[in-house]
Amino acid sequence: MLGQAAIPLVGVVDAAVIGRTGTAADLAGVALGASVISMVFWAFGFLRMGMSGMAAQALGRGDRDESRALLLRGLLLGFALGGGLLALSVPLQQAAFALLAGEPEVTRQAGHYATARFLGAPAALATYALTGWLIGLGRTRPALVLQLVLNLVNAAASIALVWGLGLGPFGAGLGTAIADWLALGVGLLLAGHVLGESLPATWRRLAPGTLTDRTALARIIRVNADIMARTLALLAMFTWFTNAGARLGAVELAANHVLLQFIAMAAFVLDAFAFTAESHVGQAVGARDHAAFRRAVRLTAEFSAVAGLMLALAFLALGQPLVALIATDPGVRAEAARMLPFAAAVPLLGMPSWLLDGVFIGATQGRALRNAAVAATLAYLALDLALRPYANLGAWSAFAASYLLRAGALSAHWPTLVRSLR
Template sequence: MSASTGTLTRKSIFSQAWPIIVGQASVPLVGIVDTFVIGRTGDAVALAGVALGSVVVTFIFWAFGFLRMGITGLTAQAVGAEDQGETNALLVRGVATGLCVGLILTVLQWPLAAGAFALLAGSEQLTDAAHGYVTMRFFGAPAALAGFAVLGWLFGIGRTRAALTMQLVMNIANIGLDIAFVWGLGWGAKGVAAGTAIAEWIALGTGIAIALRIGGLGAFTALRGDPQLFARAALRRLFAVNFDIMVRTLALLFLFAWFANGGARLGTIQLAANAVLNQFIAVAAYVLDGFAFTAEARVGAALARGSMREVLHAIRLTGEFSLAAGLAFAVVIFAVGSGLVALMTTNRDVQEVALTYLPFAALVPLLGVPAWLLDGVFIGATWSRAFRNAAIAATALYVVTDLALRPLGAAGLWTAMLVSYLYRAGALGIVLPARLRSIEPDP
């Protein structure tokens, strides 16, 4: 039995969530190591270059993040419907799509990067450092996007420990390669990117091997002659859901790029300080995503069975864990953030600015809980159109708020970011009751 279809209790929720939490926590750990490796050199330009380059790569790669989110929701529903053939077919469709799109991105990397940097504020020296980072990262694009699909499939079938293995392999390789390329070979920002690109290919190979072990080689071999594998109706459903998620992802990536650009507009020191603080936020967000991903699988499977009671129960239990974890992260960042800032960068100017805005970063985990959890609910239910519209509305409100608060400088920049999480939660929360009423009640 898939973990997505097991008994719904606090114990089962935590059992499913903890491998995701560990795996997700290791993702920002890589970002922390990247920041630490570059930050300990004392080169603020290189540190800011990695931050700006990461925004560009994240924006472009995560425009196709639907390969993780859409595959999770569709797979969870296939599991709930006990359709093993469609479950396996979704993995093949997702990986094939990821590899094809990734190859196209690699070919088009120069115009994409040039267009992105034309929109972002930054000095010529900063842009050069960021451009070197972006160029190296694009060589891992096919593996990164296909890896999204593998992870989404593993989350959808509830095999979170297998997903953890894949993520740990990726992140351990990334950390080791970063240290070797930056401290060992002195490649700077390019070394960080090269390590990540190679690690993405290692992770994809690991993920495919895991999927074959779970499903059995015979199950996937049988799909070769299946006319439904790439049938028009199946692909139409995949891309219909994924197009909405793609638009939603682009809206949120625009939001984060706007925030990063605001830091660049305020100078290299502010951008570097924001990069340090964003590592704390990333750890909290990725860990809390463990409960959101669990909600995706549980809500998707319950919806496929038509169980209103299970959907509500899944939301309540994952919500309890999310709120407790968000509060804990806020307290920890307030308590030990200053020491971590000093550890991550030796540049005194960057340290001073980061400590000034540390309280803003500490509030993000608590204020972000409702938005992250509702993301998981809507992804699992594949309520993609409402999901898309909510993100567009939240991003538009954020931009208006940021423009209004610009006279406050960096304080206004961070305040607008905090409020954006409330916009996201509110936009989803408004439509949630109507969506729940559309589910037929249990007999």
Template sequence: MSRHATAMSVAPAPLTRRAIFAQAWPIMVGQATVPLVGIVDTLVVGRTGDAAALAGVALGATIINLVFWSFGFLRMGLTGLVAQADGGGARREVEALLFRGIGIGFALGLALFALHVPITALALAMMSGGTQVSGEASAYVSARFFGAPAALAVYAMTGWLLGLGRTRDALLLQIVMNLANAGFDVALVWGAGLGAGGIGAGTAGAEWLALITGLAICSRIAGVGPLALLRRTPRADLLDPEALRRLFAVNRDLMIRTIALLFAFTWLANAGARLGATTLAANHVLLQFVSVSAFVLDAFAFTAEARVGQAIGAGSRERFLRSVRLTSEFAIAGGLVLAAIYWLAGGTVINLIVTDPATASIAVAFLPFAALIPLIGAPSWMLDGVFIGATQGKALRNAAVLTTALYVALDLTLRQTGNIGVWIAFTTTYLLRAATLGAYIPGLMRSIDGKDILANSASAP
């Protein structure tokens, strides 16, 4: 395989705080718009005063997140692999990874669309939403599956852009999708009165628009159109058995990891549903605060993914350690700022979003838990970024499975305490994630020192 530089690649910037922030801020802005879409969804439905519709969107969004983000490895796996190929100067592999990711994502999305009826029925049967809430959730979920092929292909393109350090292009893609989503939601719910189904249809339409936008962005970076880029990518590189084996090995472990963590969020939603539609809706509102924290602080985790991957591709232990330290400094500081904002202004935001007094009252009462999560969640999110950049899927998989098992056990133990037990158990998951991943740090360092990190990342157990 040819290993020469390309205009597509981004030469590693100096590892300074200024350079880290310059790379992270577009991701931060783009990531901040992701939970803002959830907030807009909540606002659009919440202002109608229909608690059942709001609970239906909450339940439906949980199902879609579980199904779609089970394939989040398309983003995470591509980022680490592309960063390592870019750090090693492997232009052809960088281009081949783009097509592998898009092709796999689109095919998986088509499969989800074909199976969406039984998937939706099975998911709703496992939830405790009640007849009215389940009906609203079904309308939302069915509409969202129309966007599945586009959504999964966009995951892959986003991972490719982040792996190259093209954070401003990733920001542009995210902004286009999220602005379109907000506009479609308002038109379909307030304009056409379609309720939860309109929220789902608006998001699906935005995902198809994002796919078209992403193809245009990638073509501009490559300097040729998608078909010309495909023609110049040798089939032998595109179908390289070793490259495909590594891609599927990393993605398999990341898929298991993602499913385990999403199961924890699904368990949280179901725990709220057991306590009634009002508590479910209130917990969904609080999860928007958690989402903002995760998505904003993930800007530094994503930066760590690219920087760690490039350091490993270049074989530099020094760059690896400095990348981890600098990105973590920003993440911890950001966690402190977000926690303070939530504590001081969270109640006001809740009352602006929700008009139902009972829902707002419960959300305000449990706001301190949401305010705590940016602080205790930052280490776990940063460790995710480090291990994703190192393509250490096995460690991510094992840590997530163990964390989820411990969380479920704790939630069952605290079930009799009501919603406070639900939030204690959920908040503890962030400590568990950091502890279980932290246990793998010594092994990761030995792999880097022994220069066998690439072999370890594709190992099977």
């Protein structure tokens, strides 16, 4: 939970340094740029999610060689895909900003932020795979260290580049890119500590052909392709919501971005229980232990419900002071305060969907994740279009309801999951 709570601080720090030194257009630009980065980077979130389920199942089977091979495959794949993103960053930005309805100045600042963030793409995607491997093995302390390094370096670099050198949104993005590379270096050292040997030594230890085993590669492709489709569907949902704010104006876009930092905090904290479910469900599936599966789901659900309630109450009590800390623009503060009850409700509404994600990821049920995400996204888009006459109120109503849609769609696949374990 500590490691997960540290993750959204990247976005909070970027929003705070811009919100307290720049204009509403600067903050809206960071919001739009961050949305583009999320849309592009998290299209490859399967590197983390697919890795955790497969690593946990390898641990449950006692297959140490496959566990080592999974790490190396994930790192190589993440670095290669990240390099491709960096090479294609210009056309990717052009396509993304053509889809998002930002004002000219907002789009210009968003481009500065996104350009800098793409410099860290290879490191960020390789770190996704490394983090997933650690979570799958239940090695949460190294994962915590990795996140703390990322966030501390990002905070220091962003403050120095934005407040110190006045580089604005570009400086905020560059600070995060620098943090991505340093975090990857630390992560590789942590992986060596977990393995008990250096990564080159692990490479030499594997039998010839292990990394290129066709059966293993086919499974990785199958699971990750489904999870990628699921992630793209959910990213479309978040991008649509961001675009709703951009369509209404810079003030609404900036205010929604501030509140999304609260939701990110809730999502990452509650994802701690989902990641625990990934690890324990994956190990139970690998060992074919139905009793361990039921226990993992029950315990993580109970803790998630309590944590979701506590977060909702905390957002209601502390939301307005936190908004004032992040943003100085009076219009942004007023609009964020008006929409705060919706953001406070999300930890409770979203808890079942986040937990079920963890359960199905641990069981590597990629097809169910894909189908549920596509169905929920289509239903959300229809609801948002129906509520457009209510402006930002309608946008937030549809967005809050999307979490219930996701949970309902995944619940429909629950009987099939239980039968597969038996």
